[in-house]
Amino acid sequence: MERRNTPTKEAVLEVLTKAKRAMSRDAIEQKITTDINRATIYRVLNRFCEDGILHRIVAEDGKQYFAVCMDCEDKALAGHHFHFKCTQCDTIECLPVVVNFNAPNGYEVKGVNCVISGICKECSNFT
Numbered sequence: 001m002e003r004r005n006t007p008t009k010e011a012v013l014e015v016l017t018k019a020k021r022a023m024s025r026d027a028i029e030q031k032i033t034t035d036i037n038r039a040t041i042y043r044v045l046n047r048f049c050e051d052g053i054l055h056r057i058v059a060e061d062g063k064q065y066f067a068v069c070m071d072c073e074d075k076a077l078a079g080h081h082f083h084f085k086c087t088q089c090d091t092i093e094c095l096p097v098v099v100n101f102n103a104p105n106g107y108e109v110k111g112v113n114c115v116i117s118g119i120c121k122e123c124s125n126f127t
Helices: 007-019 025-031 038-050
Strands: 055-058 064-067 081-086 092-098 114-118
Touching: 007 025, 007 038, 025 038, 025 064, 038 055, 038 064, 064 092
Parallel strands: 081 114
Antiparallel strands: 055 064, 081 092
């Protein structure tokens, strides 16, 4: 079933596309200039994840971030790469590294959530 395009969807996607990094729901809400209900933003983010437009990243603290993976040529790999969370500026970005591993017999991998933490290249230039 094709989903209709709405101003809310356009606004959320525009914010994430311009950011070129993963963002939390509250960070997205702060960047949107129109008044949009918090629940509506979550619904849009979840639908975009279902449709393969975005992928969800769960950081070590359990907070959810959403990203349009700019470096993934193959959108099927969107959930199968590493992410990097900077401990200084708190940004999360996609790393263009595909995760390859073998699960034990009888297990079928549907997604991978790998978050590496440390200091990003922008922050390391200041130290």
